[in-house]
Amino acid sequence: MTKNIETERLILRCFLPEDALQIHPLFCDDEAMRLVGMYPAFTKLKQTQERIGRWAGNPRRLAIVLKNSNKVIGYVAVDSREEKCEDTKELGFAINEKCRRKGYIREAVTAIQETLKMGGVKYLWACCFEENAASENFIRSMDFKFQKRGTYAAINDRTYVSLEFMKEL
Template identity: 30%
Template sequence: MQIETERLILRPFQPEDGEGLYEYLSDAEVVRYEPYTPMSPEEAREEAGRRAKNNDFWAVCKKDGQLIGNLYFSKGDFNTWELGYVFNRKYWGNGYASESAQALLDVAFREWDVRRVVAMCDPKNTASWRLMERLGMRREGELKQNVYFFCNEEGDPIWKDTYEYGLLREEWI
């Protein structure tokens, strides 16, 4: 399946998307709040192969085919889906994340009968939680020291807080 907007195409990942994925997943600023470190070209190629086999990842491309980011949309319990996004820094501030997420949410709520969508981010990631709010999501809570991705030199977890946002189908429709 493919979803088109005025400027973008959302499509499944393909194994050959490794180079485009590397362009943004190798950027430390882009992956700053992600649970992984910047990727090498080989890691990005492997990741493209994994994502090509996983329906939870959507490649976000400009109409010319240029991969500029991705959405994550995964089904959980009780017909609740989780939304996530990562975009190439060269395209930040142009509305691409908002446009692609709106298109995916619209299809999800109108055609797939999704009941609820949640999204989470680090409270320091202002651009992310502002996007969630532009999408009409409401902040449902702030979880304190609920997750860690990395450890310090002594092997102790580096705990992070999380904002959690939610949106119901009837709020979208």
């Protein structure tokens, strides 16, 4: 995924270094970062600038941008599920608290799925921590099927029970 993906309300594109200021509130959100395994949350803009500097230009880390304001409100991550397995990817996402429950993640994930399918991806995984009921409900609502429980050892935090879901595209 190297070109922008556009939906009715969103543009999904590679991060730019200047996006750090807009995405910083998400990376400072203790609860959101804990639930995506990036805890502890950042306390300084410099930390966000360093992360976005690493993500900038990476087609596996896409900024979710509102078309009407050009504001970065979250991200979608698309990674290889297993080495040398190009037909299987894993999805991750997070969005600013003020933008939740407005259908933005559903819109972004639907567009990502369509793009991946056109690119030959056959299987898409999505995982969430067992305690993250909102993400679990969302993943299930997108027709992902529960596969198994796993574990995820988060950096600087603890080991979480992970619920792993898969969808055939």
